[in-house]
Amino acid sequence: MVVSTPDLAYLLGRAQLVEGRVRELVAQRRAADPAPDDPFRGLYVSEETVEQLLSTTAIPLHPLHSDARTVLESDADAAEAAGTPLRLRRLARTAGLTPADVELLMVALLPDLDSRFERLYGYLNDDVTRRRASVGLALQLAGESAMTASTRARLEPSRPLVSRGLVVVEEPERPFLTRGLRVPDRVGAHLLGDDAPAAGLAGLIDEVGPYWAPVADQLGRALSAGVRLVHLRERVVGTGSAVAVAALSAASMGALTLDLTRLGGVAPNEAAALADLALREALLLGAGLVAGPIELLAESGAEPMHRLTAADIPVLLVGSTTWDPQWSTVSPLLADAPVLGGRERLALWERALGAHDPSLDPASLAVHLALGPGQVTKAVRAAEASARMTGGPVSADDLRRGVRAQNAAGLERLARRIVPEVAWADLVLAPTVTRGLKEVAARARHRDTVLTDWRMRRGGGRGHGVTALFAGDSGTGKTMSAEVIASDLGLDLYTVNLATVVDKYIGETEKNLERIFAEAGGVNAVLFFDEADAIFGKRSDVRDAHDRYANIESAYLLQRLETFDGLAILATNLRANIDDAFTRRLDAIIDFPEPTEELRRSLWQRCLAPPLPLGTDIDYDFLASSFDFAGGNIRSASTTAAYLAAADATPVGMLHLVAAVEQEYRKMGRLVLEREFGRYFSMIA
Known part of the structure; x- marks a missing residue:
């Protein structure tokens, strides 16, 4: 064997010292054997086998002489003085092992270094099936007395060898001295230079x-x-x-x-x-x-x-x-741990992005995201993997995918995840509404700068979150607006229908909400509460137990929103039903009015756009002026018209649109009046 490192040389040198004591013990055994010619001795290990094993030298290092240990330890001292770490010595120091502990460790380790010692230990144990050192044999080879309490205690569960998992004492049902000793494979591998974890x-x-x-x-x-x-x-x-x-x-x-x-x-x-x-x-x-x-x-x-x-x-x-x-x-x-401000986050992203495309602006793409240092590094690695699909440099979309890859999946069991596919250009809203939405996005983007860097803390144990209320009739664009904000911030949208969270059993609603907020704490996302008035409704006078616990639910949610660090958007069709205590604590309240005729025309044009095949007879002015629809209704009618046109194998025309509007009227429970459909009334079947 060629020993290439001082570390391994020291370990095997200590093993050779144990081998010398094994030889001495075998010699003593032979000299004191009362029946050397016992015909049953072969049931253990034959004398010829012992002689053959002893004649084989598998660990040749220093010659075995009286000062072998002195020479070995002197060489080890010189190696450590030169800066070479010796694993056995380092382990002894960090684990608090005594010299006797190290001797016992080496005795137990020897069969894992050289298989000859399996049979030699079996010979010394008088049992060929017991191929590891027993406690009694280990103490004897370590030069310790089995009758000394302090020595025996070295192998008790509370002492370093056993408590730190360096030596395992097996077969606890046997008498103490006949229990086997084993060194876990990971410990032996480490001492031989392997750092692969268990x-x-x-x-x-x-x-x-x-x-x-x-x-x-x-x-x-x-x-x-x-x-x-x-x-x-x-x-x-x-x-x-x-x-x-x-x-x-x-x-x-x-x-x-x-x-x-x-x-x-x-x-x-x-x-x-x-x-x-x-x-x-x-x-x-x-x-x-x-x-x-x-x-x-x-x-x-x-x-x-x-x-x-x-x-x-x-x-x-x-x-x-x-x-x-x-x-x-x-x-x-x-x-x-420190709360990272905008400057700290920017430094993290710039360091992680390194030499990537300079056009990537972390200040606008990712600084506002609540990611720790390790997550930033992983997000960039995930973005690099995404970029390899196209073979190009890391893009802003790749970086957003990398960020989303750091989100935990637990929230998806409690809310519906939506990957945003719309942007500001897809919104058709009144200018005041759009301005309010952009202010919400700006709050979320710059909250670390304002609350952490500029110390504009709100006190009272409040979190760094942003909470907004979207109020308006169904179909006026509340959900789509939340999706646009999520897209602008590079986040996913998680929609929570509070009507499914409320539970009739006392305390269950709070538990459901706590699970949602707890999972949302580890996710960079927009949390969208639909039908918010189901639980954010006005608190009433306590007349019975139901009123009391309904008020407790509202109070709990009020406190939980204040400590939330993310972006939460509440949506309601009935703003008047929201408790005043909630509205006072909201960062923004945005009302979504019914669209004007001008906005309805833009909505029809946006919904009826390529690649949808269109006929030449579409009258946008008539559609916008005659049908008082919200954006959701217009989108629904446009989709219905597309299906009708597909069934006819023709482009979408007024015939299909009028029929789709008529279906939408019936869904809404509205009367189909000739004065509203005008000259197109005859197209209704």
């Missing part, structure tokens, strides 16, 4: 870059001074983890970061096992552990939280909620 952690490990902020330097000083448990509360997903990574770097430590959203509702025992794996992995890497959102792990029970919070390595837990003292008997150092 299979159980592969799906949870996240690559997070550092985000430097004043709190990161402060936490770094605390970690350097011995603080081992930190809780970072974040308002934007990913910010806390990036700050935690920076804090560990400031303390000259690496970071192992876990994304606990990928746990997928594991059982408590599985969550505890994952916590142990994570702590051991961080220990092997000489790193601190960063995990979040921690509230998800807390849902798995007390045991996983106890494992993490009782660890001796630095553990930084990240979450969006306040630390719950019931999570642990250990009180963490509490800190808040």
Whole structure:
């Protein structure tokens, strides 16, 4: 075997020292064997096999002489002084292992380094089926007495070798000295130079870059001074983890970061096992552990939280909620991740976009989005992948797709997701309405600049969200306007019909709403509440229990909207039914009136446009002046006319449009009067 690194040379040198003690123990066994000619000895390992195994040298390093350990440790000291890390020594230091612990670890590891020792251990155990070192054999090979309590205690569950998962004591039902010792494969692989994580952690490990902020330097000083448990509360997903990574770097430590959203509702025992794996992995890497959102792990029970919070390595837990003292008997150092303002977000995007097309303006495309440092990097990578489909540079549309790819999917189970396909040019509204909509979009785009950079905080624990009310009759463009705002901001639109959220059972409505707001907190989207008067209605005098709980629902929603950090749009057909307490707290109220004749003409022209085939007899002036329709009705009638024309295999003409209007009248419950249809009345079948 050719040893190529001082690290591996030291490990195998320590293994050779154990081999020397194995040889000595075999010799003692032979000398003291009362029945060397026992015909049943072959049931264990024959003397010839032992001789053959001992004559094979699989770990040739230093010659075995009286000062072999001195030479080996001297070489190791020289290697570390030259800046070469030795994994076994580093692990011993970080895990708090004593010299006796290291000896026991090497004895247990030897069969994994050289298969000869499986049979040699079987020979020394007097049982060919027991091919790993027993506790008694390991103590003997380590030169320790099995009758000394302090020595035996090195292999108890509370001591570093076992509690940190470096050695597993198997077969607990057997007497202590005959229990087997095993070194987990991941530990052996690490000592041999392999840094691939344990299979159980592969799906949870996240690559997070550092985000430097004043709190990161402060936490770094605390970690350097011995603080081992930190809780970072974040308002934007990913910010806390990036700050935690920076804090560990400031303390000259690496970071192992876990994304606990990928746990997928594991059982408590599985969550505890994952916590142990994570702590051991961080220990092997000489790193601190960063995990979040921690509230998800807390849902798995007390045991996983106890494992993490009782660890001796630095553990930084990240979450969006306040630390719950019931999570642990250990009180963490509490800190808040910074709330990113417009300048900070712009710097993040400019750094992530790097040398991409200079025409990409993050200030208008993405600075207003609530993304953490890690999510910004992932969004740019997703945009780059999208651009590869066309073979061109990253475009604004690619960047918007990359941003949408960072949205969690949980909200789609509670609301209908709409990918915006319309823009400002598609709106046909009164100028005052359009101006109001653009003001709402501007609030959402510049809220970080105003509320964070300029410190225009509204107090009272309010969030950084924007809330608007769209009021108007059905079909006047409320939903389409919300979609246009979402498109302008590069967001998806999630529509929530509050009529389906309200539950007759006490407390269920609040639970439904809380689930929606909780999921929306991790999504960059416009939250659109349709039929808002179903729950935002005026509160009444309390005459019975139903009134009381209806008022509680309204009060809860009022408070929840105030703390919401996103963009919420409420739509109602009956503005007068909305409680005054809600309207006072809204950022904008926009009334959608019925369209004027001029607007109706524009709507008909917009709905009847190519690639729809059109006849030459369409009378837009007549359609606009005769039929007092809202935009939704005009769109519906135009679609009906298109179907009628397709059935006739002809372009859309007035015959189809008049028939479609007549159908729309009947849907609305209106009378079909000849004076309204005028000269086209005869076309009605």
